[in-house]
Amino acid sequence: MIIFPAIDLKDGKCVRLYKGDFNKTTIFNSFPFNQALEFQKKGFTHLHLVDLDGALKGKSKNKKIIIKIIKKTSLNVQLGGGIRTLKQISFWIKSGVSTVVVGTMAIENPKILKKACSIFPGQIAVALDVRKNSLAMQGWVSQTKISIFDYIKKLKDFGVSKIIYTDIDRDGTKKGLNFKNINKLISITKIPLIVSGGVSKLVEVKKLKKLNLNGVIIGKAIYDRSLNLNYLIKI
Numbered sequence: 001m002i003i004f005p006a007i008d009l010k011d012g013k014c015v016r017l018y019k020g021d022f023n024k025t026t027i028f029n030s031f032p033f034n035q036a037l038e039f040q041k042k043g044f045t046h047l048h049l050v051d052l053d054g055a056l057k058g059k060s061k062n063k064k065i066i067i068k069i070i071k072k073t074s075l076n077v078q079l080g081g082g083i084r085t086l087k088q089i090s091f092w093i094k095s096g097v098s099t100v101v102v103g104t105m106a107i108e109n110p111k112i113l114k115k116a117c118s119i120f121p122g123q124i125a126v127a128l129d130v131r132k133n134s135l136a137m138q139g140w141v142s143q144t145k146i147s148i149f150d151y152i153k154k155l156k157d158f159g160v161s162k163i164i165y166t167d168i169d170r171d172g173t174k175k176g177l178n179f180k181n182i183n184k185l186i187s188i189t190k191i192p193l194i195v196s197g198g199v200s201k202l203v204e205v206k207k208l209k210k211l212n213l214n215g216v217i218i219g220k221a222i223y224d225r226s227l228n229l230n231y232l233i234k235i
Helices: 032-042 052-057 063-072 086-095 104-108 110-119 148-154 179-188 202-210 229-234
Strands: 002-010 013-018 021-029 046-051 076-080 099-102 124-131 134-137 142-147 162-167 193-196 215-218
Touching: 002 032, 002 052, 002 063, 002 193, 013 032, 021 032, 032 063, 046 052, 046 063, 063 076, 063 086, 076 124, 086 099, 086 110, 099 104, 099 110, 104 110, 104 134, 104 142, 110 124, 124 148, 134 148, 142 148, 148 179, 162 179, 162 215, 179 193, 202 215, 202 229
Parallel strands: 002 046, 002 215, 046 076, 076 099, 099 124, 124 162, 162 193, 193 215
Antiparallel strands: 002 013, 013 021, 124 134, 134 142
């Protein structure tokens, strides 16, 4: 199981949101590249990178920072946030991103998703960001009535490399993962699953490892040092 430390970019800074609320933003590092280097030095091999400005507006204003992280670290970068066209996907993969994460595009334009998976096999992940079991889009601002459990079944034959499930109501809260939903998702899809939203204790990470998940994304609990990074790396 891969542990992905998270960097969320807003206005060129490394931030965390509380339950996906852009009005409840905490800046943890004004220099995201330095934060990425710190993760690398700690022994992490992967990074979950989200362009929050891109997610809101569909256009990146953090491109230079993202490229610097990709080019000048050895981290395998998983990038999401406002990537909604084949042209954008192609740009980021050519720039060195290991996995491109799409959310809004996957819901609104399934034909483009399927084509992207065909052109870039093994490099397209779908983010399923959820409030009360229904999908949210456009930086979590737009709420749909689409059930995650219905939608995930539709992805079966698309060629998606991973699914990233985030419980928005737990994200940034450290209230613990939604294991009820995680177990249900495992039972209805064979697509490799990465989970996030509320991780706070090492025991949760150990429990996830037993479920044979592809990975877990951890943000706030790393930044405020609730989790011992040395033990986390060992797990």
